[in-house]
Amino acid sequence: MLDKIGFENGLLIETICSTENPDGSPHSAPIGVKRAGMLLSIDKLFKDTITFENLVRSGYILINLLDDIETFYLATFSDLPREEYDKSYSTRIPPLRRSNAFIEAELVNFRDRDNFVSVELSISGILIRKMKPCFFTRCKHAVLESLIHATRVPVFRRIDPKEAGSLMKLILHYRDLVSRICPEEPYNRIMNGIVNRLRDTQI
Amino acid sequence: MLDKIGFENGLLIETICSTENPDGSPHSAPIGVKRAGMLLSIDKLFKDTITFENLVRSGYILINLLDDIETFYLATFSDLPREEYDKSYSTRIPPLRRSNAFIEAELVNFRDRDNFVSVELSISGILIRKMKPCFFTRCKHAVLESLIHATRVPVFRRIDPKEAGSLMKLILHYRDLVSRICPEEPYNRIMNGIVNRLRDTQI
Numbered sequence: 001m002l003d004k005i006g007f008e009n010g011l012l013i014e015t016i017c018s019t020e021n022p023d024g025s026p027h028s029a030p031i032g033v034k035r036a037g038m039l040l041s042i043d044k045l046f047k048d049t050i051t052f053e054n055l056v057r058s059g060y061i062l063i064n065l066l067d068d069i070e071t072f073y074l075a076t077f078s079d080l081p082r083e084e085y086d087k088s089y090s091t092r093i094p095p096l097r098r099s100n101a102f103i104e105a106e107l108v109n110f111r112d113r114d115n116f117v118s119v120e121l122s123i124s125g126i127l128i129r130k131m132k133p134c135f136f137t138r139c140k141h142a143v144l145e146s147l148i149h150a151t152r153v154p155v156f157r158r159i160d161p162k163e164a165g166s167l168m169k170l171i172l173h174y175r176d177l178v179s180r181i182c183p184e185e186p187y188n189r190i191m192n193g194i195v196n197r198l199r200d201t202q203i
Numbered sequence: 204m205l206d207k208i209g210f211e212n213g214l215l216i217e218t219i220c221s222t223e224n225p226d227g228s229p230h231s232a233p234i235g236v237k238r239a240g241m242l243l244s245i246d247k248l249f250k251d252t253i254t255f256e257n258l259v260r261s262g263y264i265l266i267n268l269l270d271d272i273e274t275f276y277l278a279t280f281s282d283l284p285r286e287e288y289d290k291s292y293s294t295r296i297p298p299l300r301r302s303n304a305f306i307e308a309e310l311v312n313f314r315d316r317d318n319f320v321s322v323e324l325s326i327s328g329i330l331i332r333k334m335k336p337c338f339f340t341r342c343k344h345a346v347l348e349s350l351i352h353a354t355r356v357p358v359f360r361r362i363d364p365k366e367a368g369s370l371m372k373l374i375l376h377y378r379d380l381v382s383r384i385c386p387e388e389p390y391n392r393i394m395n396g397i398v399n400r401l402r403d404t405q406i
Binding site (some may be wrong): 001004006012013032129132139142173184 | 207208209210212213214215216217235268270275288298303304310314331332333334335336337338341342343344347348351373376384385387388
């Protein structure tokens, strides 16, 4: 099934992982998930995250597979509002409404690595919701790379300003790329949103 | 139909375009294709390319939509061998065997811009071949960005060494990313292949 949906062995994919808060509401965050045979892994899950707390407490995670860049943008900088979720299927956690598929997984074990853990997950279910002929877009990935870098810039500004500078350079490179090759909605707007956020953080 | 397959208005997608050589054999090259309403456009098609010659002569192009990075790697640096194509459907040009969909298009007009042209195409057919739940992978796109930059490095080394240096820096950034997050086949091998090719060009 994993092969069939294109999630090849060894491949790291960018997902939005949903976990259950103590009050039963869902929490989502963009997380890279790698396939290792029939198991999945999260290489670096920081301990100061809600995802870590929820995963350790409930032992359960719903991995949304999607190619909607707007949802990644929303999930990177804020809690996703309830309307971004669909009704739940078999489990208590609802999938994101724009997800193309989701994987239900359970915590097998985690290795402690100081301020983060490496997580191993077993798959309990896969549901395909939307299928399309997949192709490459530079625009969407310029935004995705910028989102990933953007979460690290404020941290590195405190502990490694040179690395923060390198990441900012990459983000500005992607903003130029997007404004040149895909100035249409939503790409340019999101790129400007990312750059403005980082500018505000700096002040 | 374009909306249905995720090819939204204004979106630039990375495709492999096939055209027909004078002897009837197919020729393929990676080309960015943008949607503008119900028309498609290629912003920069260089006049010294086989694609340009074939398109102007035959007035016809087959646009392969695919997310197979190995095919992009092969098509960037060499002619695709016959076994990379399937049998042809309605037209004389066969689609690539790893394409998820293809669009048949006809030349509407082109604007002359010195050493390149801007091309406008009308769609005569769309065929969906393989569908999957689409998602994002940093690895595949690191390779794709590197392939796009790699074709420009040798040119810029002659006319703008500083720009060539910037592109090389980006490629090395992607090689580091790939070797860190997806050292599995085929990503690392392709990245090393790209860097080695550029090293050979330099000598």
